[in-house]
Amino acid sequence: MSINSFGHLFRVTTWGESHGPALGATVDGCPPGVPVDEAMIQHWLDRRKPGQNKYTTQRREADAVRILSGVFEGQTTGTPVQLMIENTDQRSKDYGDIMEKFRPGHADITYWQKYGIRDYRGGGRSSARETASRVAAGGLAREAIRAIAPDMRITGYMTRMGAHEIDRSRFDWDQIEQNPFWAPDAQAANDWAEYLDDLRKSGSSVGAVIEVVARGVPAGLGAPVYGKLDTDLAAAMMSINAVKGVEIGEGMSAAMLTGELNADEIFMGNDGKPSYSSNHSGGILGGISTGQDIVVRFAVKPTSSILKTRKTITKTGAETEIVTKGRHDPCVGIRAVPVGEAMMACVILDHMLLHRGQVGGQVGETRGHIG
Amino acid sequence: MSINSFGHLFRVTTWGESHGPALGATVDGCPPGVPVDEAMIQHWLDRRKPGQNKYTTQRREADAVRILSGVFEGQTTGTPVQLMIENTDQRSKDYGDIMEKFRPGHADITYWQKYGIRDYRGGGRSSARETASRVAAGGLAREAIRAIAPDMRITGYMTRMGAHEIDRSRFDWDQIEQNPFWAPDAQAANDWAEYLDDLRKSGSSVGAVIEVVARGVPAGLGAPVYGKLDTDLAAAMMSINAVKGVEIGEGMSAAMLTGELNADEIFMGNDGKPSYSSNHSGGILGGISTGQDIVVRFAVKPTSSILKTRKTITKTGAETEIVTKGRHDPCVGIRAVPVGEAMMACVILDHMLLHRGQVGGQVGETRGHIG
Amino acid sequence: MSINSFGHLFRVTTWGESHGPALGATVDGCPPGVPVDEAMIQHWLDRRKPGQNKYTTQRREADAVRILSGVFEGQTTGTPVQLMIENTDQRSKDYGDIMEKFRPGHADITYWQKYGIRDYRGGGRSSARETASRVAAGGLAREAIRAIAPDMRITGYMTRMGAHEIDRSRFDWDQIEQNPFWAPDAQAANDWAEYLDDLRKSGSSVGAVIEVVARGVPAGLGAPVYGKLDTDLAAAMMSINAVKGVEIGEGMSAAMLTGELNADEIFMGNDGKPSYSSNHSGGILGGISTGQDIVVRFAVKPTSSILKTRKTITKTGAETEIVTKGRHDPCVGIRAVPVGEAMMACVILDHMLLHRGQVGGQVGETRGHIG
């Protein structure tokens, strides 16, 4: 019932504050015999590292991960894996002003009200920095998936920045790694660059929509009715800082369709497995994977730490105004892409293990045969 | 790690199939001394009971709840409360055709693939009938909330049916109980009635958007970073049959706003508590309640059981077509309204108990004082 | 975090009071495809049924179990299995006296202090009757084990009644079912019969020691360091009413041995598997099964409901005396034998599923090979 943990069998507990000595993830339940080392985890961490371009916070963090336990001679042992990242660039001086004032739209006020104490430095536990722990754990999950289901691919990208959406007709998987926005649409990337430049200069910020797709996921993963694959994915994504909405497949638009349009028709594929005419379901029916792509989408609200003046109150209840001077992300959604991928990896690995436990057999094996 | 359970301290496990002898909810962790009897739970169950008007399935179920444990002399004792609903109107004959064929958009195929056995009668465990158990548990949660926080109000309503949305300028709380659609807008209710009549006659179905609001929720409920109030609400709503999207406050639209527009400014209210200029946050910041209304929205896809012919396959892998003759809901979203309310009630009660455990004090008390 | 549940993947929640309408077990996580029906569960329940001989309470209960969910056409479906037992013989009148007085050595006073309300009829939730739910769940676990590991045998027996212990040199598996005490020693059974007759007539009661052995358990079950097989067995046995001590293998006596005596030497067996010179470890090393017999022992205290006059207090704090007239067991340990077996079955099945999930492969398969 740990509140800083998620997962059934692959269980991740993150810990640490933005400006404490370190933060990390305690991962329990990773299968034994998974080849992994610090460089492999670092590879994934580097993708979310701040300060890599002018569109993300200029905070410079080495974000170097250390594996403190659970790995021996290059393989996981089945015991807890401790992934630690030390905080190096803290600059607490930047944050003096928020000691007394609450930033509108920020967790400052609720943490204070609930706990009566808060580590205000850099947002403490509520800082986007906590997501580094998730990405480290997700990196481990990816290596475990690679060992169990080598053909699986988990890819995230941005589909919307503020008012500007990608054009699906220009969708190109290869573009994603080619621009700072993880955009699958080169044209959109260019437009966003210009748009975000202006926003940054004006000291404002903007929201974004991220889509994460898992390809090569076998049918049969998920567990009705509260351990559904979509239920766990919704929780995983909603738990990411600043996320306000989560969609599976058709998502909110499903409300606008009729039954005949929304129901994906079923055929037999050439591989002797069921195939579908469409994927409104996002690869999940009744909480269980169909074998189609798993498609999850989430909205990230704009950073509340901005250079614009906002009305607020102090701890003593005095009405005042605040401007957040410290470094910030004009579009925090950019760095949410690797985080969404990490959460998807953790949830899917978890359900692969859960499936083995409950139903037996190996991943990809299901009990019910068709044909 | 029970997969048919949800909740941290107020823990609900639902059980039962659509056409088995009975279904129900095993509720563990209900506080002692809550006044409750079968009539009180029945009141909430009756709101979702099918067959009450031509817009919901004509299946007639008494849906009479029995309390088998945990209540003594009209009060909860702190031991598990077993809420059982017997299935009376089963008509298995209706369902002969789906023994061999999988309904497109339905859990038939994934249950079969995962488990190699499925109770095909009425959808078995994946039937919307499972939500009766949730409403019973939600009824108990409401009585517990009434005992602890009498001023709290949890209300659900429909904001969209297919292409037709309510007009917020006509929003009227009193309308909600006045029409079969739980619409807060009388005009919309009339339009929907006509629209749904045509849909029903044509054998089609349509999706809907439900909004659930909790008023009078104290500040401080919720627990970062994976036991966030919004995380648990997202999981609770996504776990409801046919739900494909969940939003908190501004939801997916938050992606389209700038930081200055999205951040709710803070003032001091006349009651000496913080007050906000707006509620884009949906009453939750950093996973913790602000004291504003908690606003959750979810999209329900159209029923996949329709009279329209759809292409599908059989268990033996033969391609074929299917038409679902049995009774069905043209807009299953209607009956999802009381279900959404029930899930909200369970999650909020759970977090009230969790808050007492972690932080101490009574509900409404917080450790951090402002002013 | 359900407090009336146990198990990781095979998760049992018991519910119900001694004199309520019914009690039972909600079992989540039972693997699909296990052949089971009510008669199979009833077989196990009948072994603990009271009133079968003069040595157990004369309360007459049909203890007829009903399967309300999770089983379809004679097989488990992978959804929750609800096992319900209705209470038929309640005789509440017997219990009038304990409404106001607390029985020494009984949970009456602590339930009252904690909850401020208690179902005093027959001990309510704290009645040994709750164990019927465990035996029903254990029956299901046994059928699942039979399907996965047909050669496993779980057998309980009594090794001590009060001052009288069995003589291990006369140990005979076949005797166990031949006497009302589940004694593996015919001579002891005769002595106990006489001894217990006198005790019963004098209105007293006595404690007992139960030993439960699981034979044919594969090596590799268990999960360090808090999901150890012995940790879960200790919790399972200690949770049984009236149990005050639990031992694994050598148990408390291990404190009296030297390292060379206690450490079981290892050889290679003819079956190509490791074999051991002795079993001081009770089949568990480091929380993981060795492949030897799993041996658990627990002590059951004497029933506190006796005909002897004891000093106590009333709810109003007046000092008084009490004599429990109602029916009672002179040696409640007798009926604890099937309960201990049931708990062992649940824990071992749970760890077989957990092993599949974490390590993969089938039961009996281990990742590390010797030789």
Next chain:
Amino acid sequence: MSINSFGHLFRVTTWGESHGPALGATVDGCPPGVPVDEAMIQHWLDRRKPGQNKYTTQRREADAVRILSGVFEGQTTGTPVQLMIENTDQRSKDYGDIMEKFRPGHADITYWQKYGIRDYRGGGRSSARETASRVAAGGLAREAIRAIAPDMRITGYMTRMGAHEIDRSRFDWDQIEQNPFWAPDAQAANDWAEYLDDLRKSGSSVGAVIEVVARGVPAGLGAPVYGKLDTDLAAAMMSINAVKGVEIGEGMSAAMLTGELNADEIFMGNDGKPSYSSNHSGGILGGISTGQDIVVRFAVKPTSSILKTRKTITKTGAETEIVTKGRHDPCVGIRAVPVGEAMMACVILDHMLLHRGQVGGQVGETRGHIG
């Protein structure tokens, strides 16, 4: 369902291997506002530190704890507390021989069989070194208890070393800290010193019995029927390395008593609270605390790492012999005393929080009043 975690609300996950870079405890759910710093935790760690006298392993470890998160300006913040202890004195060379051979009575063989990989250095995860993490977490629990219930006292001591038991008539609380064995009996301490000296020289080892008592625990803690206080204590103690038996109050001897002897009679104390004629129950009835002392006892088996030659096998299945040369404890039970105290502290704090959550009110407040 984390297998390296324990606790309901105060949730401890330990991680780390004997010879890895570090080990520690991730503690989630510690209440906010508890005054704590590294020195306070270090105080408790120093009590179990090895190498303090000739009776414990000569391995020299600084065992310096670092608090990496969850504490700000000398108080807990309600976020996870990461307690890390770096491994300094590792001497891997000592352990060369056990790479290929399995020590009888040790977890070497079962870890290998289950996981197919093991960190053999110093026993890896199964080393008694893991208990340092527990003591650190227990130190935090003690500080939280001090803040909530200042009068509570948790004290452990050794009651038996091999064949030699203490004499209860000489029991003296003040003696416990005066001798290296935590013996409450000065005479026993002297006898044990001589006895252990001979054992150590002969290269043998011996078992012990530890008793842990919690004084000043309020009535009402515990939660039937699987979250019982005694159930959780049994699991906590049995999870400690080398423990083979756990007793509450009268323990195994309860089997030898009659009902009238075992049932503690109840009177009204001068403080207006119930008082008892004796404490056979060990302060727990029906899984809930009575307000008397909580008394738990556990047996620690003799270390299996001894200088005596024992028969065993190699990874390749060859029969051979082994002598463990490395440093070892002749009576590992000595260092188990602070560990038992730590587990008691964690379990009791956890149940104090659970009680607040489920029943409300502050610790010591119960809902049911007597008198």
